[in-house]
Amino acid sequence: MCATTVRLVQTQRCSAVCVSVTRARVLQEAKAAGATAMFGEKYDDVVRVVDVPGVSMELCGGTHVRNTSEIGVFKVVSESGIASGIRRVEAVCGEAALEYLGGLESVVRQLSGALKVSCGCGSLKVTCMHVRPWVGG
Numbered sequence: 178m179c180a181t182t183v184r185l186v187q188t189q190r191c192s193a194v195c196v197s198v199t200r201a202r203v204l205q206e207a208k209a210a211g212a213t214a215m216f217g218e219k220y221d222d223v224v225r226v227v228d229v230p231g232v233s234m235e236l237c238g239g240t241h242v243r244n245t246s247e248i249g250v251f252k253v254v255s256e257s258g259i260a261s262g263i264r265r266v267e268a269v270c271g272e273a274a275l276e277y278l279g280g281l282e283s284v285v286r287q288l289s290g291a292l293k294v295s296c297g298c299g300s301l302k303v304t305c306m307h308v309r310p311w312v313g314g
Contacts, residue, residue: 224236
């Protein structure tokens, strides 16, 4: 999936790199300086540029960290192809990531209870059910 992206984020998070946010920059100037615009996103004539030196410089409407160490827990929630050779990765971080993971854990517990297996064995029983339907009550 996007293991390389996750590794990059975790490395930068641990490196505590300062994030530079430039306010009120003309869109065309920002693009000329190398800022990446997200495919399909609409931007005003005046934009913010978020720069993580050596990693990424993008047009952005809402970064909330001054330093990569503030990201905390990072969890990819979706990945999709948006153009040839271009992937869009959506993720949650910090408190939102903890809430997301808590929700997943709840689903795993519910499924494990319904299948009458421990959480660690759920995937094994589901795989077996797919190959040979489970008959039971």
